[in-house]
Amino acid sequence: MYSKILCSFLVISVLFAGCKKDLPVDEDGLLITGRAECYVGNFELLGSDFVTVRSKAAVIDTVAQTINVEVLFGTDLKNVYPQFSLASDCKLEPKIVGKQDFSDLANPKTFTVVSGNRLVRKPYKVIVKF
Amino acid sequence: MYPLLINRFYALLIISFTCLIASCKKEEYAIPDPVSELTNDCIKRTLGPNIATMPIEFAYAMALPKSKGKIISAQVEASIAGGTGTYLEHNSYFTNPSGQDVPVRVGTPSVNDGLTTKVNFNVDTNAATLRYYYTIPEEARGKTVTFTFSSTASDGSSASYKMGPYTISKMDIKRNLAVSNGNAAYVSIEDMAVYNNTTAPANAAKIDLVYLFRATPTTFLHALVSPAADAQYLPGVTLPAGVNRSTKLRKVFNLQDYNLARINVGLYIEDRDFQEINLADAPNYAIALRAEAGTWIQTTDNKYRAYIYLNSVNANGSAVISMLRYAL
Structure with a gap:
């Protein structure tokens, strides 16, 4: 009978051990992976009505780390929502939590892409023009 | 000694599980008592904010057993008198197989008297559902309004149903x-x-x-x-x-x-x-x-x-x- 009880404890212990996380997570609770890719794949800019304000596709230069985006006449740049498509497992800093102000055309905003392994950081400058 | 304790433990475990499963059992459906007196019910058909000058629509249903008599009248009392266009419909509706609401005339057109809107029945019926359209008056803006629907039957009985309070929008x-x-x-x-x-x-x-x-x-x-x-x-x-x-x-x-x-x-x-x-x-x-x-x-x-x-x-x-x- 003792052996049965012992067996039960062993099974439960193994079950608990099976739930243990293997990979570390960062301060945002995101998985830190082995990927070193770090780039912006696509960029979108939406107006307050959540309709694009781009007049043509954004030009992303992954070497110069710039995003050039041309917007429609009359765009209210104080209230726009940028959207970044990043390489797998990357994250963006600062986080975009709502509308952003891109109206200061002389001082483009910079967003940093952080790779999946959190070791590579690439700042991208978003240059907006009419 | 130990085997005895373990057996008791398993027995207790089984009893606990049995109790748990038993407690999840659904209650048997009981057929409700048949309606033995004049009864009524009401729903608000209009959704969204209540805006002054626009109507709020209700459907008021009333019924009594055929053996008890017929419906004599139906009325609605609003806490704030309705605006122009407030009325209680003198048609009762049923839905035909095509899904359309078909009116059946049951009384004389409603009369508004202050806070009250009333329909007198002129057909022999023991069940009806009347629509009530309350045009929100300007003076109700930003206030709340309540409604008391009531009906009377030929056996002298009456029933009533309260609706609200509904807040009237400031828009x-x-x-x-x-x-x-x-x-x-x-x-x-x-x-x-x-x-x-x-x-x-x-x-x-x-x-x-x-x-x-x-x-x-x-x-x-x-x-x-x-x-x-x-x-x-x-x-x-x-x-x-x-x-x-x-x-x-x-x-x-x-x-x-x-x-x-x-x-x-x-x-x-x-x-x-x-x-x-x-x-x-x-x-x-x-x-x-x-x-x-x-x-x-x-x-x-x-x-x-x-x-x-x-x-x-x-x-x-x-x-x-x-x-x-x-x-x-």
Whole structure:
């Protein structure tokens, strides 16, 4: 009978051990992976009505780390929502939590892409023009 | 000793599980008692905010056993007298196999007497469902209103059903205002009206927006622009003297308030939306508007917030707009 009880404890212990996380997570609770890719794949800019304000596709230069985006006449740049498509497992800093102000055309905003392994950081400058 | 303890432990475990499963058992359905007296029920058919000048619709049902007699009358008492157009329908409805509501006349047209609206039955029936349309009067704005539905039967019995309280919105509504480029182009939020070149000068101080249409650039098209906006957003426009307000606007798409658009049931703008929206950093123009788009608006004197919805637009430079307005 003792052996049965012992067996039960062993099974439960193994079950608990099976739930243990293997990979570390960062301060945002995101998985830190082995990927070193770090780039912006696509960029979108939406107006307050959540309709694009781009007049043509954004030009992303992954070497110069710039995003050039041309917007429609009359765009209210104080209230726009940028959207970044990043390489797998990357994250963006600062986080975009709502509308952003891109109206200061002389001082483009910079967003940093952080790779999946959190070791590579690439700042991208978003240059907006009419 | 130990085997005995373990056996007891397992027995206890099994009993616990049995109890748990037993406690999850559904209660048997019991057939309700048949109705033995005059009974009634009511539902509110109108959804969304209750806006002054618009109706609230109810369906009031009443029935008693055939052996007990027939229905004599039905009435509704509102806590605030309804506006013009308030009535209790003297038809009862049933739904036919095609899903259509078919009316059956059961009484004389309703009579409004102060707070009360009454229908006297003139057919021998022991069950009916009457629709009640309460036109929200101006004096109910911002208040609450309650309703007491009641019915009487030939055996002397009566039944009543209370509905509410319902809060009446502070919003105003105006639908289907035609605007056109260069003529009926001056929109006043304060008056909830559109002025043309002739009437605009006399109402210059109340004009908040100018409607204009420009085919080029193609990103301009239909626009609502503050008179005080940058000249590039008012190309070729000569404003009447005194038209100079700077109204804040924020474009919205897919906000098809049912009361304005009358499509997509279930989407409503309420007082709270106007109370909470922050237009402090909104521009004073909205260009490239399309049908079914809208704009949130705040007047320059901060007296009103509004929502203007474009019901339809025409490529010849005209549109039909509807608006909701909230006094701050």
